[in-house]
Amino acid sequence: MKGWSRATQISSQMIAQAAEGDRNAQQAVLESQYDFVRGMLYRLVGSSGDVDDLQQTVMLKVLTSLPRFRGESTLSTWVAGICVNVAKDHFRRRKTHAVVVPASEGLEFEAPVSSPHQQAASRQELDEALRALETLTPPQRSAFVLRTVYGHSIEEVASIMGSAKSTTKMRIYYGKKAFTQALHRIANQGVAACAMPLEEA
Amino acid sequence: MGSSCKQFRPLFPEHSAALLAEDSRRRVDAHLKGCASCRDEHRRVHSALQALRSAKPPPIADTQRTQQIQEAVRKAQLAPPAARFRGWRVPVGLLAVAAVALLVFVRMDADDAQPQVSLVAGRLIANGTPMSAGEAIAIGAAIEAVGQESSRMRLDDGSSFLVQARSRLRVSSAAGYLVMLESGEVAFEVARQANGRTFQVHTPEMEVRVVGTRFTVAHEAAVGTRVRVDSGIVEVRVGDGGVWTRLRSGDERLSREASSPSAGRAAVSRDEVPADEVREGEERVARARDQAPTARQIRQRLRTGEVGSARAMIREAQGRRGLNRAELAELAILNVEADLAEHRHAAAIDGYLGVHRRYSGTPQAETALFAAAQLALDHGGAARGRSLAQRYLRTYPRGRYAEEADALIRVLSRNSDEP
Numbered sequence: 131m132k133g134w135s136r137a138t139q140i141s142s143q144m145i146a147q148a149a150e151g152d153r154n155a156q157q158a159v160l161e162s163q164y165d166f167v168r169g170m171l172y173r174l175v176g177s178s179g180d181v182d183d184l185q186q187t188v189m190l191k192v193l194t195s196l197p198r199f200r201g202e203s204t205l206s207t208w209v210a211g212i213c214v215n216v217a218k219d220h221f222r223r224r225k226t227h228a229v230v231v232p233a234s235e236g237l238e239f240e241a242p243v244s245s246p247h248q249q250a251a252s253r254q255e256l257d258e259a260l261r262a263l264e265t266l267t268p269p270q271r272s273a274f275v276l277r278t279v280y281g282h283s284i285e286e287v288a289s290i291m292g293s294a295k296s297t298t299k300m301r302i303y304y305g306k307k308a309f310t311q312a313l314h315r316i317a318n319q320g321v322a323a324c325a326m327p328l329e330e331a
Numbered sequence: 332m333g334s335s336c337k338q339f340r341p342l343f344p345e346h347s348a349a350l351l352a353e354d355s356r357r358r359v360d361a362h363l364k365g366c367a368s369c370r371d372e373h374r375r376v377h378s379a380l381q382a383l384r385s386a387k388p389p390p391i392a393d394t395q396r397t398q399q400i401q402e403a404v405r406k407a408q409l410a411p412p413a414a415r416f417r418g419w420r421v422p423v424g425l426l427a428v429a430a431v432a433l434l435v436f437v438r439m440d441a442d443d444a445q446p447q448v449s450l451v452a453g454r455l456i457a458n459g460t461p462m463s464a465g466e467a468i469a470i471g472a473a474i475e476a477v478g479q480e481s482s483r484m485r486l487d488d489g490s491s492f493l494v495q496a497r498s499r500l501r502v503s504s505a506a507g508y509l510v511m512l513e514s515g516e517v518a519f520e521v522a523r524q525a526n527g528r529t530f531q532v533h534t535p536e537m538e539v540r541v542v543g544t545r546f547t548v549a550h551e552a553a554v555g556t557r558v559r560v561d562s563g564i565v566e567v568r569v570g571d572g573g574v575w576t577r578l579r580s581g582d583e584r585l586s587r588e589a590s591s592p593s594a595g596r597a598a599v600s601r602d603e604v605p606a607d608e609v610r611e612g613e614e615r616v617a618r619a620r621d622q623a624p625t626a627r628q629i630r631q632r633l634r635t636g637e638v639g640s641a642r643a644m645i646r647e648a649q650g651r652r653g654l655n656r657a658e659l660a661e662l663a664i665l666n667v668e669a670d671l672a673e674h675r676h677a678a679a680i681d682g683y684l685g686v687h688r689r690y691s692g693t694p695q696a697e698t699a700l701f702a703a704a705q706l707a708l709d710h711g712g713a714a715r716g717r718s719l720a721q722r723y724l725r726t727y728p729r730g731r732y733a734e735e736a737d738a739l740i741r742v743l744s745r746n747s748d749e750p
Contacts, residue, residue, distance in 0.1 A: 153404055160400045165387075172388045181388065186399060193407035256386050259379035269738055278344040279383050296709045297735060307341045313375055 145205060149196040159196070160189050163209050167192075170210060173275050174217040176260060188216050203289065210280070211290040214272045221268040262312035266305050273298055274305030335362060336369050343369075347377040453482025455494060468502055475499050476515075493518055509533060516549035518561070536586040540575075541565040554657055554694050555586040629665050633672045642669050660686055660695035667699075676710035684719075697723075701732040708739070 140162040147155035167188050171181050191212050199208055263271055269291070276287045288298040339362050345351050346359045363370050448466050455462040457472040462484065468474070476482045476494035485491035494500070498515030502508060510519075510532045521530050521541055532539040532548050537556040539548060545561040558567050560582050566575045569586050578584055629648075632641035645665050648654075654662075667682035683703035690696045700723045708716030720736040727733060 151408065153408070156404045156407060157400055160403060164396065164400065168388045168391075169386075172386070173383060182399075186403060189400065189403035190406050193403060255378045256382035259383045262379065263383075267738060267741075269735075274344070275383075277350070278348050278380055281348055281350060293735070294705055296705055297739070300708070300739065303341065306344045310340050310343055310372065310376055313379055314372060317375055 140205060142201060145196065145199065145201075148193065149199065156193050156196075159205070160192065163189075163192065163206065166206055167209060167213055170213045170275075170280075171217065173263075173279060174213060174272055175220055176264070180220060184216050184220055188212050191216065203286070207282070207286060207290060210276065210282075211292070214276070214291055217272065218268055258313060258316045261316055262309050265312040266308050269293075270301045270305035270308065273301035274309060277302050278306070336366060336372075339369060340372060343373045343376040344380060347373070347380050448484050450485035450491070451482070452484070453480055453494070454478040455482045455484055473499060473501055473513075491520055512548055512550055514550055514552070516547060518545070518547040520545045534586070537567060537569050537584075539565050539567045546578075557583065557585050559583045626661060626665065630668070633665075633668055636672065638669050638672050641672075642666070645669070656690050657693045657695060660690035660693045660699075663690065664695055664699060671706075676706060680706050680710070680715075697727050697730055697732075700726065701730075701736060704736065704739070 140159060144155050144158055148159045164185075168181065168185055171184050171188070175181065175184065188209070192209055195212065199205065263275070266274060272291060273287050276282045276290060277284070282290065284295060284298055284302065287302065288295045291298060291301075293301070339359055342351060342355060342359055346356060349356075351359065363373055448462060448464055448468060450464050451462050454477045455474060456477055457468060457474045462468070462474070474494070476496050476498045478496055481493050481495045483491060483493045495515055499513045500515070501511040501513070508530050510530075512532055512534045519530075519532065519541070530541050532541075534548065534550040534556040536550070537548075537558065539546070539558055541563070545563060546565050547557075547559045547561065549557045558565065558578065560578045560580055562580050564577060564579055566577050567584050568575045576584070629641045629644050632638070632644065645662055649659070649662050663682070663686045667679050667686065670676075670679040670682055680703050683699040683706065686699035687696045687703065690699075700719065704716055704719035704723055707719050717740055720739045723730065723736045724733060724740070730736075
């Protein structure tokens with residue numbers, strides 16, 4: 131995975147300069163994290179129109195909090211924590227975790243798919259995945275995405291989310307369970323919907 | 332779907348991401364070989380996760396991207412440093428008392444971005460350089476009081492602030508001055524501000540704004556932020572989304588009281604507080620500062636497995652005179668952590684509940700109850716964990732861990748079958 135899933139590497143010297151307020155370094159840090167932040171926000175909150183605002187919030191928080199980045203994790207892991215907190219605040223403000231906008235609208239794929247048929251199939255899979263994600267609570271969704279999409283260890287997820295390890299394990303477990311159940315349900319609904327006209331005919 | 336399918340299906344996402352341990356992966360593989368329905372399910376999960384991993388947001392024009400980045404950089408140059416990352420929410424590990432004190436008096440000037448210092452008494456450093464009269468404070472510079480004594484500085488409008496030893500703050504200026512108190516205690520005396528200008532003090536937990544008054548702000552990681560107004564009026568709120576509350580002369584407010592069920596009583600008139608309690612409050616920061624290294628040392632011993640030695644240090648600390656309830660609660664929690672270090676989980680659960688019972692009203696009591704619920708979940712069974720989480724919510728409906736306790740109860744209630 132790269133690009134939208136992994137941030138570009140940036141030197142620790144550049145990070146230190148950005149932390150001290152060097153504009154060029156700050157710009158370079160944001161450039162390196164831009165796609166990663168955008169991709170993560172889409173996965174955490176869905177493709178609603180709020181993502182642009184949230185991205186702006188995350189970037190500002192990254193810069194103002196950078197003096198406290200101690201290099202104990204990679205910069206992108208630290209930025210992921212900010213994304214999770216911003217997404218959490220977003221859901222708290224909206225008092226809901228349901229994504230209203232059609233989930234996969236506007237999304238593209240990192241590896242180009244070879245045919246329109248494949249593209250349609252991939253889009254349907256993505257749509258189903260995002261709909262299944264909507265059934266998770268925001269903390270479950272964050273923990274699930276960090277673990278199964280970004281491949282973080284449970285300790286890393288706990289650290290990113292600022293939660294106890296036991297709580298994180300619970301969230302991941304119930305996130306996985308809810309996700310697989312929802313996916314099963316959505317797929318069966320799809321089959322039923324396709325079958326209906328035939329039965330009527 | 333057989334009972335074993337129900338057991339294996341939640342493992343499919345991690346199996347698909349190659350994150351399962353070797354043993355679990357083999358068991359899933361063996362099950363998939365013999366179960367067609369699970370193979371379908373696994374394929375579906377795998378495709379969905381694959382789609383999620385490779386999906387990317389709609390493209391954005393380079394100009395728009397550059398504009399967004401430049402806008403963030405511009406705002407960051409004006410903004411104060413953000414509040415500290417809320418790692419302290421992790422219940423047990425972050426109870427160490429970190430008490431430092433500082434007192435600040437700042438002046439705001441509508442046209443002057445950098446406050447001018449007219450007097451420095453004591454040892455203050457800004458970004459590592461000693462401060463002296465006649466200098467401007469660089470916006471956002473870390474100001475620290477070094478040495479054993481408090482230091483005072485006065486700004487050229489007559490406002491001044493006193494910084495206690497080992498205190499740390501930053502000063503920024505946008506639509507007014509903003510003092511970011513990272514640790515310590517601050518007693519402010521602020522000159523009346525020009526129209527439209529504000530003077531604010533932020534701590535990791537609380538915000539205070541003022542027009543012209545004298546007040547004290549103290550922040551200790553273990554007990555939160557305390558604001559006391561000596562004269563005039565200030566407004567405070569907890570967190571960046573809280574409601575502003577007006578405090579008048581003699582009022583006091585604690586950040587963690589404000590999020591507890593006693594929120595309505597949080598603004599306490601000084602007249603209602605016994606004199607010895609006020610004095611105790613004045614002395615608490617200094618005592619906590621003395622004790623902080625001890626708590627740290629005890630935890631270090633626990634981490635290195637020297638439990639006996641840690642317990643001896645706890646007993647010694649408990650023998651000190653004049654400890655307040657929060658400090659005693661902290662020591663009791665250290666005792667529980669010693670139980671945990673010895674893997675005595677049942678005793679630790681009881682210990683946390685004992686801390687909650689004996690020291691009700693302290694921040695440690697709240698944390699102890701939630702820690703007991705979490706520990707019970709891991710080592711005492713879901714039923715006890717749920718029951719304790721419910722007890723936590725009944726006791727602290729707006730508590731620091733209410734959201735997590737609520738989520739815990741909901742998932743446990745929805746899924747009676749435990750992992």
